[in-house]
Each structure stands twice: as C-alpha cells, then as structure tokens.
Amino acid sequence: MADVAKAAGVSLATVDRVLNRRKGVKTRTVERVLKTALDLGYMSEAEHARLAKPRPPNVAFLLPMGTNPYLRLLGEKVRAVADTRSREAAPLRCFFIESFDAAALAAAIRHHARWADGIAFMAIDHPLVREAAEEVSAGGTRLVTIVSDLPHPSREAYIGLDNQAAGRTAAHLLGRFCRPSQGSVALVAGSRNYRAHAEREMGFLGLIEEAHPGLRVIGMREGHDDRNENYRHTLSLLEQNPDMAGIYNVGGSSDGIARALRERNKAGQIVFIGHGLTPDTRRLLIEGTMDAVINSDPDAIISEALAQFSLTPEELSGQRAGHRPFKMDLILRENLPPAQAAPKAHSRRSQDQSL
Known part of the structure; x- marks a missing residue:
C-alpha cells in the first residue's frame, strides 16, 4: 500500500x-x-x-429513541436488511437518537454525514435541524425524510404518508363509527414538533368541523409517544369528559391509551383509532379495544429510501424533489394481514445508543 x-x-x-x-x-x-x-x-x-465500479452508497437511518413500537419495528427491519447484505455491499446502519430533541437530531445528522453518503431520518421541523441538513447537503451527503417531513431544498424526497389525508381519514372513520355522532373526541400525539403529527391534527380537525358538527374536539394532548404519558392523559380525559365518544392517537404507543380504557371499562365503547400496525395494535384490534389502524408499510419505507439513494446523478436531475406517493393501509380487525415474525435483535450495541 x-x-x-x-x-x-x-x-x-x-x-x-x-x-x-x-x-x-x-x-x-x-x-x-x-x-x-x-x-x-x-x-x-x-x-x-x-x-x-460505482461505489454503492453508505446509508444511515436515524430514528427517535423511545417506546414507540412502530419506530422500534422500523429500526429492527432496517437492521435485518443490513444483516442480509453481502460483505461487498456498502454499510447500512440504523441509530436511535434522543426523541423530540432538535439539537440531538442536528448533531446526529452532522456526525453520520462523516461516513454516510445518504441519511434517511424522521425529521423534526426546527431551525437547528434545517441548518444541519443544509450544511451536510452542501458537503455532498444526500438526505431523505421518512414518516415526518422537513420541506427544505436540502432534502431530495419525503417518503411517507400524506399525513393531512391520514388525519382526515381518521376523522371520517371516527365520525362514521360514533353512533350517535355526538360527544367529545380527543387527540393524543407525540409532539407537534413532528410535522407529521401537526398535519394529522390539521386534517382531523378540518373534516370533523366540516362533516361531524355534533362532535366536540378536545385540545390535543402531547404524550411524546410514551405509553405511560398516554395512559395518564387518557385517564385525565375520561375523568374530565364523561361524554367521551372517540380518541384518535396521532402518534404511537397506543397500548397506554388502551390500558386506561380497560381500567375505566370503556374498551369497545369509545371509538379508538391510531397509527402503525405492530404486535400491540394488532392485539388491540383483535380484542376490540381499537377500531382501526392507519398504517404505512415499514418494509416499503426502507425499500423506497434505499431506491432513492441508489439513483445516479443523471436520474436525480430528472426527478422532481418532493413527496413520493405512498400507499396508506387501513387495517381493521376483519382484514388483518398474517402476523410476521419479528426481526431478530441486532448485536451492534452502539447502534442503540443516543448520539
């Protein structure tokens, strides 16, 4: 050498x-x-x-740390894909970082841009994150947002649901399931710092006001995708609103909401709609505590992100940056897909640490 x-x-x-x-x-x-x-x-x-031959891109996925089962599942699926790649393939890694922390996400983007050609991340809409994205993009690192977007010229594409449409879909289902269509409905979210959650709330409120005037919407509670916070919020909502007719979980950790509903003997009586098909929401659908789950296929998110990073400069020049159309799956108890085996836990301990 x-x-x-x-x-x-x-x-x-x-x-x-x-x-x-x-x-x-x-x-x-x-x-x-x-x-x-x-x-x-x-x-x-x-x-x-x-x-x-052209070197395949090194790719990092950055996801929020916490108890959100859907995001944990997404991370394990990324690692399962990484484990099946050949030794000749470029590195694919997944890192969990501090949730709802713009400074931590910005630092992680800068840190992993040192080795990664492409970074797929669940964005926090914050000046610190936009500044980091602009900086690493100028240095040649390609950026794709997943699940929650950061509309900015530095990112190539957003891969995920039309979240405003997802919120309107939840409102349509909840309004049609509530009989009579009267009473209070509540929203529980992770945080409005995630544009996905803010857009779902916007879509939900718009359709409820337009099509279901008999339903009174209670201000959204932020549970930070933590099952214990969601549990406490739900207990408080039930105590303060005896006429509670429905709950829409804009974020994750629906099991905390379900726990409160069961304790207050409201499971199956209050319409409950959430996001992300995971083992816990699957169980809640089967037992009748949840009525519907709005899902985006995590395998498809990973596949679309990797496909985006594999595009050549010539192919990129012909692509219009923005939102790739992404299928929204509406899961009910009667159309549950077959359960899949959970991906094996990854052995790289460092990838579970916050950065």
Missing part, C-alpha cells in the same frame, strides 16, 4: 479509503490509485474491475 501511495502521489490514508471504498475521495483520485495498484501488481484484473 505504501508503494501504491508513493507511485500514485497520494497519502497512505487515501489508498486505504479507496481500497475499502470509503466516501470522500474524488473520482479521478480513485481511478489513479486503482490503476497504480493494478500496474504494480497489487491487485488482479478482476479485483480492479470490481473496485472500479
């Missing part, structure tokens, strides 16, 4: 980066190092041909 570095006129570190297909080396430098290595007999023609 030292001979290759000397003959190519580069540092030993650059040779190492080229041979291990790490980011940060100009195309012309890669070509020069590989040709030198071939001429010196350091590698075979076959090895040269393999390394001369």
Whole structure:
C-alpha cells in the first residue's frame, strides 16, 4: 500500500479509503490509485474491475429513541436488511437518537454525514435541524425524510404518508363509527414538533368541523409517544369528559391509551383509532379495544429510501424533489394481514445508543 501511495502521489490514508471504498475521495483520485495498484501488481484484473465500479452508497437511518413500537419495528427491519447484505455491499446502519430533541437530531445528522453518503431520518421541523441538513447537503451527503417531513431544498424526497389525508381519514372513520355522532373526541400525539403529527391534527380537525358538527374536539394532548404519558392523559380525559365518544392517537404507543380504557371499562365503547400496525395494535384490534389502524408499510419505507439513494446523478436531475406517493393501509380487525415474525435483535450495541 505504501508503494501504491508513493507511485500514485497520494497519502497512505487515501489508498486505504479507496481500497475499502470509503466516501470522500474524488473520482479521478480513485481511478489513479486503482490503476497504480493494478500496474504494480497489487491487485488482479478482476479485483480492479470490481473496485472500479460505482461505489454503492453508505446509508444511515436515524430514528427517535423511545417506546414507540412502530419506530422500534422500523429500526429492527432496517437492521435485518443490513444483516442480509453481502460483505461487498456498502454499510447500512440504523441509530436511535434522543426523541423530540432538535439539537440531538442536528448533531446526529452532522456526525453520520462523516461516513454516510445518504441519511434517511424522521425529521423534526426546527431551525437547528434545517441548518444541519443544509450544511451536510452542501458537503455532498444526500438526505431523505421518512414518516415526518422537513420541506427544505436540502432534502431530495419525503417518503411517507400524506399525513393531512391520514388525519382526515381518521376523522371520517371516527365520525362514521360514533353512533350517535355526538360527544367529545380527543387527540393524543407525540409532539407537534413532528410535522407529521401537526398535519394529522390539521386534517382531523378540518373534516370533523366540516362533516361531524355534533362532535366536540378536545385540545390535543402531547404524550411524546410514551405509553405511560398516554395512559395518564387518557385517564385525565375520561375523568374530565364523561361524554367521551372517540380518541384518535396521532402518534404511537397506543397500548397506554388502551390500558386506561380497560381500567375505566370503556374498551369497545369509545371509538379508538391510531397509527402503525405492530404486535400491540394488532392485539388491540383483535380484542376490540381499537377500531382501526392507519398504517404505512415499514418494509416499503426502507425499500423506497434505499431506491432513492441508489439513483445516479443523471436520474436525480430528472426527478422532481418532493413527496413520493405512498400507499396508506387501513387495517381493521376483519382484514388483518398474517402476523410476521419479528426481526431478530441486532448485536451492534452502539447502534442503540443516543448520539
């Protein structure tokens, strides 16, 4: 390697980066190092041909840490995909970071941009995050938002539901399921800092006001996708509103809401709609505590994100940045898909730590 570095006129570190297909080396430098290595007999023609091919992108997924079962499932699925990739494939990793913390997300974006060619992340709509996104994008790291968007020129695409339509769908179902269509309805969310939750709330409120005037909407409670917070919020809502007719969980951790409904003997009496098909919401649908789950397929999110990062510069130039149409699945007890085995837990302990 030292001979290759000397003959190519580069540092030993650059040779190492080229041979291990790490980011940060100009195309012309890669070509020069590989040709030198071939001429010196350091590698075979076959090895040269393999390394001369376009390097697949290193990809990082950044997800909020916490008890949200859907996000945990999404993370485990990313890791399951990573475990099936060949040794020749570029690294694919998933990291959980502090939830609802814009500074932590911004720091993680900057940190992983050092090695990742592409970062897929659930965005927090905050100036710190927008600034970090603009900075790493200018440095060549490609960004895709998933589940919750950050409309900004620095990101290539958003992959996830039309969240305003999801909120309107929840309102339509809740209004039609409530008989008579009167009483109080409550919303529980993770945080309005996630544009997805704010847009779902907006869509829900718009349709309830338009189509179900007999339902009185109680101001949204933020439970931070924590089952214990959701449990306490639901107990408070039930105590303060004896006429409670429905609950829409805009975020995750629906099991906390269900626990409160069961304790107050309201399970099956109050219409309950939420997001994300996971083992807990599946169980709640079967037992009748939940009426409907609005779902976006986590496998499809991962596949779409990886497909986006695999686009060439020529293909990107012909693509209009924005929201890729994404299918919304409406799951009821009677159309539950077959249960899938949970992905195996990943052994990389460092990927479970906050950054």
